[in-house]
Amino acid sequence: MGNGDTRVRGIAARAGGWSVRHRWAAVGIWVLFVVLAMGLGSAAGTAELKDSDQLSGETSQAARILEDAGIDEPAGETVLVQAKGEGAKATDSEFRAAVDAVMKAVEGTGKVTDVTSPYDTDTISKDGRSALVQFDMRGEAETAGERVEPVLKAVDEVQKDHDAVRIEEIGSASMLKTFDDAFGDDFQQAEYSAVPVALGILLVAFGALVAALVPVALAITAIMATMGLMGLVSHLQPMDDASSSVMLLVGLAVGVDYCLFYLRREREERMAGRDGETALRIAAATSGRAIIVSGVTVCVAMAGMLFTGLATFKAMGLASLMVVAVAMVGSVTVLPALLSLLGERVEKGRIPFLHPDKRRKGNGSTGNGHSGNGHSVNNESRFWTSVLRVVLARPAISLVVATGALLAIAAPALGMKTQNLTLDQEFGDSLPIVATYERVNEAFPGGSEPAEVVVKADDINSAEVKSALADFRERAVSSGASRGPVEVKVHDAQNLALVYVPLVGGSDLDKAEKSLETIRDEVRPATLGKVDGVEAPVTGQVAGSKDFNDQLVSAVAPVFAFVVVFAFLLMLLSFRSLTIAITSIVLNLLSVGAAYGILVGVFQHGWGASLVGAEGVGAIITWLPLFLFVILFGLSMDYHVFVVSRIREARQRGLTTRDAIQHGVVTTAGVITSAAVIMVAVFAIFGTLSMQSMKQMGVGLAAAVLIDATIIRGVLLPAVMALLGERNWYFPKWLHRLPDLTHDESPESAGVMSSPPQPPAVEGEKVGV
Structure with a gap:
């Protein structure tokens, strides 16, 4: 703006300003919120997902019939x-x-x-x-x-x-x-080890114990508060263990990231010679705003899971959404108060050999948040400075090479095969019980996991129903769907009968599903379907897998559309640029596609599978592609919003687009690298687990974040923006009526000098577009 307007328009700036002025109140309110959330959640208890909630289609119908009848199958x-x-x-x-x-x-x-x-x-x-x-x-x-x-x-x-x-x-x-004996402790230890791993990386990144502890403390308190809120919300949307685990992963990732972004900007301004209050005001107006834009976008992405119609996904989406919202609010409210209270003490516990003290004692800032010679940031980002020099010198070639590489990585995803993993795929030969499972299925195809027909009638012992049951047993075998024996267990008091049908195909899910279709589409209509008033949904392991897959496939289009459209709108309103909104979506989709390609290459085709212990899996677990799309699309926005915000900030202060790109990428390289290393390390922990579903999730998330923080943000984004030049800021007149969510801070109100900043020096770089 630069017009002398001293109003503080941004929500983050206002929240940060209030927090600094009322430091103890802000900290006290946050502590009270966390304690109250945990206390109320503990008092309310957590409503767990029931079988009838988790299942879909006929399997859900069968579970409801059994629950209504009060029959708990042993x-x-x-x-x-x-x-x-x-x-x-x-x-x-x-x-x-x-x-x-x-x-x-x-x-x-x-x-x-x-x-x-x-x-x-x-x-x-x-x-x-x-x-x-x-x-x-x-x-x-x-x-x-x-x-x-x-x-x-x-x-x-x-x-x-x-x-x-x-x-x-x-x-x-x-x-x-x-499984509990073999992997229960394994999974729990992976969750617990995530926190010390994140702390260790932060210690290296900041070189000071207190500075490293602040992001972890914020993330942990956000997770604790969300656990309490999950207990309250579970009475509207029941929760399960999977939602808690995903919440912990996402909460740790975004909680640490948001705090890291804020804290690094505040320290950067202090190194430039600014006083503590001014540094916090700048951090609130810049990084604070980026955190809100990112947080809202991530919440929208997580909300996509609510459209699957599957209770497990809805629980995971709601839990993730809540922890992101709590971490976002904590980052822009209590964090400035903590940093204000700590002041220079945030540097306590320094480890000299990690980071020499580079703070300047004078006030020789250039107005851009860096020391006058630009070396403090440049020294931290030498690698990315070198990369950026090449990218900006040859943006077209960089774009073609990087895009070609990512498309090649993503190519295997076109042949992705998804299925619910069988016991031997999930655990391999690591457990003796897997061999037993195979022997039972070989001797009795489908015997270890038979289809179950829940027959409900007005009078289960009537002659017509008994005749239909007898016909069903006979036709199930004569149709070739089962080799028998077909067992019938009658519950007279509830007018129910449970029919157990071993399916031909056994552990071969493709063949077993064909047998299931024969039972559902041919045998049942010709027998039980002819009796008025009889319900006979077919459930069981194979039926549950098929119904789940069918529901998931039908949910892909609406979830995809919801996440992409709303993310696009948020980016459009937050940056007032049609070009940036479009490129954001395209780059994120490219990142997700590359992650899919790596998953298929490793777990389906076995390329390098021995390195992660994934030999012979041959498929991707059904729920993972949609889950990864939602999670990765949300988390990718963290980096994208942060980099683009810094580029836009420099552009608004008078730099050319190319200089703004150079400034934004180089000055954010250190914090994004630290954030990415934390995410990759935490996700990689889950990639070491023995369960292939958890291993696939960990490898997929870690690979995607690594690609996103390097090739996407370090090469593709600057190359695309350099080629577009001033078109990056294209915003058609007919869109001007849309709400303005930019909330640009005036330089004076943020405490920033109005003179335009100088970009970090890059030797041999041409200036201009």
Whole structure:
């Protein structure tokens, strides 16, 4: 503006000014907010997602019928008894003795019910060499893993006494216990290690303990407050463990980033010789505004998950949205108060060999927030200064090379195959229970994960319904969808029947889904579908996977459109430039595409899979592409908004577009590098986990952030803006009626000298456009 207007228009500037003037009040209000949020959330408790909430389609319908009827299906367990010797059969006396011993042993634990013999239920394999002893765990299915240990030990003891046969237990309870034992602590340790990793990187970045602790403290308090808020909100939108984990990841990433942006700008102004109050006013008017623009954009991106129609995604989206909003508010309110209170003490605990003290004692600033010779920033960003020299000298070539490289990286994504990972894909051969799972599926295709038909009728014992059930059992096998045995369990009091149908295809999900379609589209309409008043939704593991995938596919277009359109509008209103809004979207999409390409190359095609322990996966887990799109699109805006804000700030003060690009990229290189290293390190921790779904998420996020902070922001963005020149600021007259969210600060009101800044010196650089 430069017209002597001393009004402070920006929300961030006003919030920062109030915070500095009322330092103790700002800190006290923040502490009170965190304590109240945690206390109220703890008092209200957290409403957990139910099965009927998490599922979609027929699987959701089936879960609701069972819940309404008050039927809590127990955790089912199976013991595989398999002959080892040549020619041995399930009819042999020794084999029968082993089956009897298993049944007696599991009943003797007092932890099980409804133990059935394979000779009574005809659960003997076609080759006659394998049999299944089946039973249910007593108590709630969700906690069965905590009670299955005595049963597993009893089965192991029987195995020791019967060497001629293989005896192995598998089921929902035993798998839950196995996974908790193997990976529960692993996942928790990864979450806990994220904080010290972030702190260590910040310590290197700032060279002072207090300065490093401030961003971590803000992020942790934001996460704590959000945990409390999640408890309150969960009574409107139930939450689950996945939403808490994603909230922690996102909260740590953006909480540290926002504070890092603000703190680095404040320190930069102090190094330029400004007094503490002026430095904070400048930081509030510049970095504070960028934080608000970025935070709102990230919130919009996270809100995209609410349009999936899937409760798990809605919970993750809402939790992420809340933690970003809380971190954003904390960064522009309590953070200035903390920095004002700390003053020069923010430099306490310095590590001399990391960063020599470069603060200037005089007031020889040039008005651009840097020391007069520009060396303080230039020394920190020598690498990016060198890169930028090449990019600005040859922007067209840089654009072609960088775009070509990213398109080549993204190319494998065109052949992306998504599916819910099977047990062997998720865990490989790292667990013995995976081999048991494969043996059961080989001997009894679909037996370990049968389809379940929930039949609800006015009178489940009427002749018409009984006849339809009998026809269904027969046709399920004759259609080729199942090899049997098809079991029926009737609940007379609730007028319900549960029909268990092993699907041909077993662990091959493509074949199993074809069998499921036959049951749903052919067998059911011809039998149960002919009886008036009968509901018969088909559920189970395969059905749940298919219904989830179908819902997810239908949600891709609306989520994609919502995120892109609203992000575009926010960038348009915040920067008053049609060109910047368009380039922001294109560059972000290119970044996400490259991340997809890396995921497909590593996890689907196996390129370099051994480096991350992902051999033989062959697919991308279904939920990841949409999840990554939303998360990455949001997080990418952090860097983009911060860089473009700095470029626009320099342009508004009189620099040419090219000099403004040079100024913006070089002066933000250090903070963006630090922020990116933190994000990459935190996400990479999850890439080290044994579960392939978590590994894929970690690798995808880490790769995308790395690409975004280097190729996108360091090469493509300056190359595109250099080629566009003054067209970067194109804003058609017909758009002038739109709200103005720029909230430009006058130099005088921000405490910045009105003379235009000089860009950091770049040797051999041409000045001008």
